[in-house]
Amino acid sequence: MHQHTQQLCDALDQLNVPPTWHEASRLGVELVDHDSTAAGWLHLANGDVVHPTEDGWVVNEGARRGRPVRSGELTRVHNPGIDPTARVHATAHIDPTARVEASAVIGRRVYISADAHVGRDAHVGAASFVGSGAFLGTGTTVRGGCHIGDGAVIGAGSDLGSCTRVSPGAQLAQGTVLESAESTPRQATSARIAGSRSFDPWVANQIANTVERLSAMNRD
Helix, strand or coil, X not given: CCHHHHHHHHHHHHHCCCCCHHHHHHCCCCEEEEECCCCCEEEECCCCEEEEECCEEEECHHHCCCEEEXXXXXXXXXXXXXXXXXXXXXXXXXXXXXXXXXXXXXXCCCEECCCCEECCCCEECCCCEEXXXXXXXXXXXXXXXXXXXXXXXXXXXXXXXXXXXECCCCEECCCCEECXXXXXXXXXXXXXXEECCCCCHHHHHHHHHHHHHHHHHHHC
């Protein structure tokens, strides 16, 4: 069991009520499913499942479902699919193995790669690229022309300025704010940011992704 899961259980014992999506993110965990028909079971992004009992909230290790995907330092349980309440622009591309949570907004010409996770209420702006296995937390805003590298983690409630580039495997803490492509992230656990201000951000993102994959092949 993850440390944050235990902290969530301790907090729930005090609250005695299931948290909302945003309340859970403030407690340091991300909800990926809230099953109101199963006695308040909460499915977390790290694969833990917690539920209430007479003795307080506990973790049900046997209730994990989906398959493991590595995002930053987090091994999470992943289930593909697009929630019917998500708004996806007709020109956006979402890989069949990606997941888009409820009320998320995917803008025009956005590319969501394999095994990526776009959290509840997240907004991904036009011509942005989200790499394989990347995780965008609840309520995150990714503005136009951004490039999120493979396996990067963007904490809940973060706001990334336009044309921002996040390196593969980087982890941005909850509430990270980037004013522009050149700015330094605040409250980031680890991230390398570089500007990308091409006249066509979509083309620039595709070129950057190709270079990353070729570099990985060369390192192998």
